[in-house]
Amino acid sequence: MLAEIIAVGSELLTPFRQDTNSLFATEQFNSLGVTVVFKTIVGDRRPHLVQAVSLALSRVDIVCVMGGLGPTEDDITREAVAEALGVRLRRNGDLLAALYKRFAERRASMPGNNSKQADMIDGAEILPNANGTAPGQWLDTVVGEHRKLVILLPGPPMELKAMFTAECLPRLRAALPPRHIARRVLKMAMLPESEVDARLAPIYTRFNDVETTILAHAGEVQLHMQCTKAILEVAQGRVNELASRVEEEMEDAIFSSNGESLEQIVLYYLEIRGATVAVAESCTGGLLAQRMTSISGSSRSFLGGAVVYTDDLKVQFADVPEDLIEDKGAVSREVAEALAHGIRRRAQSTIGVGITGIAGPTGGSEAKPVGLVYIALDDGKEINVCERKFRGDRERVRWLASQQALDMIRRKFM
Numbered sequence: 001m002l003a004e005i006i007a008v009g010s011e012l013l014t015p016f017r018q019d020t021n022s023l024f025a026t027e028q029f030n031s032l033g034v035t036v037v038f039k040t041i042v043g044d045r046r047p048h049l050v051q052a053v054s055l056a057l058s059r060v061d062i063v064c065v066m067g068g069l070g071p072t073e074d075d076i077t078r079e080a081v082a083e084a085l086g087v088r089l090r091r092n093g094d095l096l097a098a099l100y101k102r103f104a105e106r107r108a109s110m111p112g113n114n115s116k117q118a119d120m121i122d123g124a125e126i127l128p129n130a131n132g133t134a135p136g137q138w139l140d141t142v143v144g145e146h147r148k149l150v151i152l153l154p155g156p157p158m159e160l161k162a163m164f165t166a167e168c169l170p171r172l173r174a175a176l177p178p179r180h181i182a183r184r185v186l187k188m189a190m191l192p193e194s195e196v197d198a199r200l201a202p203i204y205t206r207f208n209d210v211e212t213t214i215l216a217h218a219g220e221v222q223l224h225m226q227c228t229k230a231i232l233e234v235a236q237g238r239v240n241e242l243a244s245r246v247e248e249e250m251e252d253a254i255f256s257s258n259g260e261s262l263e264q265i266v267l268y269y270l271e272i273r274g275a276t277v278a279v280a281e282s283c284t285g286g287l288l289a290q291r292m293t294s295i296s297g298s299s300r301s302f303l304g305g306a307v308v309y310t311d312d313l314k315v316q317f318a319d320v321p322e323d324l325i326e327d328k329g330a331v332s333r334e335v336a337e338a339l340a341h342g343i344r345r346r347a348q349s350t351i352g353v354g355i356t357g358i359a360g361p362t363g364g365s366e367a368k369p370v371g372l373v374y375i376a377l378d379d380g381k382e383i384n385v386c387e388r389k390f391r392g393d394r395e396r397v398r399w400l401a402s403q404q405a406l407d408m409i410r411r412k413f414m
Contacts, residue, residue, distance in 0.1 A: 001034045001176055004056040008068035008077050009155060010043035021066050021153075021160050028164055031062050031312050032172055033179020033228055034062060034223040044068065049080035057084060057150075067155030069134035071114040078137070085141065085150070087122040091115070095126065099133060101271040124152075127167040132159040138171060149175060179228055182235035184243050186223045196221045199249055207242045218396055219403030220262070255410055262406045263291045269413040270301035270350075277409060278347030279305035280318040280339040282330070283357040283373060288402040303347045308339065312387060316341035318354070329368070331356050335372035337383045344378045351412065352378045353405050359397045373401045377408050384408065 005025055011017040019041060020364050026036045037060060042052045049068070052237030056063040068077030082089050095118035103110035109298065117134050120126065127136030132154055139150040151168060153160045188196060193216035204212040213224040225242055229235035247254055255265050272279060286307045292298050306317040311330055314320040319342035320335055328334045339354025364370035371390040376383055386408060390400045 001062065002037045002060040003029050003062035003064060004038040004040065004060040005036060006040045006042060006049075006052055006056060006063065006065045008042055008044065008049060009044075010074070013043050014039045021155070021157055024157070024161055025064055025066070025153075025164065028169065029062070029064075029172075030181050032169075032176055033181055034172075034176065035228060044074035044076060046076045046080050046083075048158050049076060050083045051125075052082050055274065057148055061147070062149045062151070064151045064153065066153045066160060069117065069136070069152060069154045071111065071117055071133070073117070078116070078121060081150065081152060082121045085121065085139075085143070089119045089121060092118050092126070094119045095135060102133060114261075121152075127151075127153070127163055129154060129159055129163060130166070131162055132156060132166065133160070136163050136167065138168070140175060157407035178230055178351060180230070180232035180235055181226060182232060182239045183229050184225045184239045184257070185259050186225075186246055186250075186254050187260075187262070188221045188223075188250060188253045189255050189262055189410070190404055191221055191253055193221050196223070196250075197356060200246055203245050204242060207238065208285075208315050210238055210242050212242075219400045219407075233392070239318060252411065253414060255407070261295075262403065262410065263295055266409050266413075267292065267295050267298055267301050269410060271297075273413050274345075275350035275413060276301055276303050276353050277353060278303045278343045278349040279309050279353040279355070279405075280314075280343035281305060281341070281355045282308055282314070283359045283367070284355050284398050284401050284405075285309065287398050288355065288405050291402055291406070303349050305343060305347075305353075312374055314339065318346065331358055331368050331372060332408060333374050333376075333385050333387060336376035336385055337378070340376035340378035340383060344380065350379065351409065353409065354378070355401055355405055357397070357401060359394045359401075361394060371397050373397065373404070375401060375405045375408060377405075377412060379412065384412075 005022045007019040007022055012019050022039050029036055040052050042049045055265040065077055068075045100110055121137055124139045127138055129135050137152040141148055156181040197214055197326040211226045225239045227235040227238045245314045255262055281288055281339055289305045292302045308314040308317050311325050315322055318339045320338040324334055336354045336356050344352025354376040358364050358370050360370035373388050376385045390397045
């Protein structure tokens, strides 16, 4: 079963308002095994909404229209859906009486334009609104030769969520065949998206019943897998089989198979090994420490660190020799090593991490360009240093440096 969500409102096409209702509705549809394949945002113009609804009816089984059920002139969802279906609107006397009663209970007179909220599409069922004046509508109809479910919901989230839960879910469960969606996400660190796809495409293309999506973030590639079957165990089995083949190919590049963040995985490895870490950060400005301490319970493994932005503080807090900075420069392999070594000794941690680099946009040179970063890891026996030249703006360089540092710690203890 395929669904399309249409969010109505010109305000949603501005930079100031965002459609969040569709996230809730998608989650609810997915829980019933319904796949949302389109999401459309339409302004308050009747011809455009008629066109959007007509297109949705031509390509999906369920059309869910959210918003535009109020009393004002620009609330045109009822009229547009009726036109797209080729049916009439009829004013419902019971609804109209209920609206008058609602206003009377508040000792207020009902404005005339509220009456349009009693207009029902021919063949529709009323979806009562416990939190507002705009009732929803439910149509189980036939378009051409195909059965269609059309749902009209109010736009305010409090009204929409309560109505969907109380009124739509029971109807959907009764109307739809049993379907279940199984999902899994595999995450890989510090690999190009193109490389991941080149290695995995020959594998996932053989699983025609599993939908796969590769998403790239800064320093992370995610493989999302989804399968829909009548029996959940069968769907989960197919997803797990594909995940197993992917894990065989990517091996230790995969850091998470159940949605965990890289910092969560790093802290997990540190805890099971009884290891601790301390950090000395220059260009990342404490970002590595912030990411690790954002996880509850991180104090068991993360001892602390220092933001050593100036040369003086590199000397004072991490015991970096002054002559080393003068000779090699603050951004160098040798200073990164000294930072990792010094902070490990100061904190008496299992490992120390040192990061130094040029985040930009200024400060670079031909010899040491913007994006050049050195990350060092000292475990008391040896010091490993990674030199990277990251592309992007200041925030991206800082994030990638912290991501690389976390991946180095992970690989040390996995």
